[in-house]
Amino acid sequence: MDAGVLGDGKTEVDWMDVGLASHTDLKRLQEGRIGGQFWSVFVECPDTKHFDDPDHAVRDTIEQIDVAKRLFAHHSTNLTYCTTSSCAISSFKSRRIASMLGAEGLHQAGSALASIRQFFLLGVRYITLTHNCDNAFATAASTVTAGGKDSGLTAFGYAAVREMNRLGMMVDLSHVSHDTMRDVLRVSRSPVMFSHSACYALAGNYRNVPDDVLRGLRENGGVVMVMFVKRFLNAVDPESADMQTAVDHIFHVADTAGWEHVGIGADFDGTVTLADGIDDVTAYPRLIQAVMERGATDAQIRGLVGENILRVWRDNEINAAAFEAAGELPVEDVWVERRFSRWDNPLPVMLPGNKKRVQAEHYV
Numbered sequence: 001m002d003a004g005v006l007g008d009g010k011t012e013v014d015w016m017d018v019g020l021a022s023h024t025d026l027k028r029l030q031e032g033r034i035g036g037q038f039w040s041v042f043v044e045c046p047d048t049k050h051f052d053d054p055d056h057a058v059r060d061t062i063e064q065i066d067v068a069k070r071l072f073a074h075h076s077t078n079l080t081y082c083t084t085s086s087c088a089i090s091s092f093k094s095r096r097i098a099s100m101l102g103a104e105g106l107h108q109a110g111s112a113l114a115s116i117r118q119f120f121l122l123g124v125r126y127i128t129l130t131h132n133c134d135n136a137f138a139t140a141a142s143t144v145t146a147g148g149k150d151s152g153l154t155a156f157g158y159a160a161v162r163e164m165n166r167l168g169m170m171v172d173l174s175h176v177s178h179d180t181m182r183d184v185l186r187v188s189r190s191p192v193m194f195s196h197s198a199c200y201a202l203a204g205n206y207r208n209v210p211d212d213v214l215r216g217l218r219e220n221g222g223v224v225m226v227m228f229v230k231r232f233l234n235a236v237d238p239e240s241a242d243m244q245t246a247v248d249h250i251f252h253v254a255d256t257a258g259w260e261h262v263g264i265g266a267d268f269d270g271t272v273t274l275a276d277g278i279d280d281v282t283a284y285p286r287l288i289q290a291v292m293e294r295g296a297t298d299a300q301i302r303g304l305v306g307e308n309i310l311r312v313w314r315d316n317e318i319n320a321a322a323f324e325a326a327g328e329l330p331v332e333d334v335w336v337e338r339r340f341s342r343w344d345n346p347l348p349v350m351l352p353g354n355k356k357r358v359q360a361e362h363y364v
């Protein structure tokens with residue numbers, strides 16, 4: 001295996017040089033022959049009652065973007081910070097690790113499309129529509145697992161998908177409910193990604209992707225990047241999940257959606273329960289060997305380890321350029337339950353209803 005893995009869907013930003021009790025460090029990334037990596041800037045779901053309640057998610061996300069970019073810069077001999085798919089390819093060719101940013105939950109956008117636009121400008125190239133909580137945009141898988149209703153995308157969620165398509169920000173459907181997946185597949189104008197997911201048909205955990213959604217990827221063009229978390233690989237007997245179970249899931253995506261729609265998205269440093277035989281990022285060569293031993297061709301392997309996610313990314317870029325060329329404007333929607341604070345003051349230009357407003361004729 002000379003090519004190495006290009007394009008693991010997701011590893012949490014939790015990193016130093018060597019010797020950490022983590023799944024990822026520079027030395028082991030090189031040992032695992034990693035050529036590209038999305039680093040997840042992740043902030044927990046806020047403990048609030050209303051999606052418009054103040055919380056620190058936007059600030060904390062910006063902090064994580066800041067620390068991730070400084071980390072890429074500090075290790076620029078080995079890592080290349082990339083915001084385009086062509087950068088990822090040239091970084092790979094120069095034997096550096098292409099390093100990209102993804103955010104793991106639209107709660108991190110503070111219920112505002114403006115935050116999505118600004119995250120894009122800050123370099124984020126995918127956002128997971130939910131983490132383990134509903135937000136103003138969509139229903140999370142965890143809600144349905146806990147007995148809640150699957151309401152899919154909200155009206156504001158549709159607006160967000162439209163805006164993400166316009167920007168070229170990839171829509172990530174890991175963590176979302178099944179109806180959210182279906183709603184997005186119906187309306188997304190660009191291919192979607194699942195940064196770290198597994199197959200519902202093989203492991204009946206609602207966090208996983210059902211077969212009808214896998215089949216829908218053929219038309220959408222998207223990719224499911226298979227994760228290595230035990231309970232998502234085997235919902236009945238998680239402890240028995242091993243590297244061969246992960247290979248089962250890779251083949252199920254390939255058999256159901258096609259080899260053009262499968263990738264790898266470990267969830268290293270996002271979980272403590274990895275499949276047996278997959279202890280950290282050094283496992284990739286053994287995993288790829290196991291996939292080859294099951295009969296995958298060289299072309300299928302190339303798609304799995306990076307070409308598929310790069311195609312999805314490139315298609316998002318091409319579509320975004322076309323939307324811009326067609327003059328498509330930013331989506332101006334505001335979340336319907338948004339509460340604005342208003343500064344009542346004597347200036348004539350402020351919002352309607354300002355009781356202290358001095359009439360315009362008093363200004364000369």
Ligand SMILES: [Zn+2]
Nearest residue numbers: 104175196270
């Ligand atoms: Zn996750």
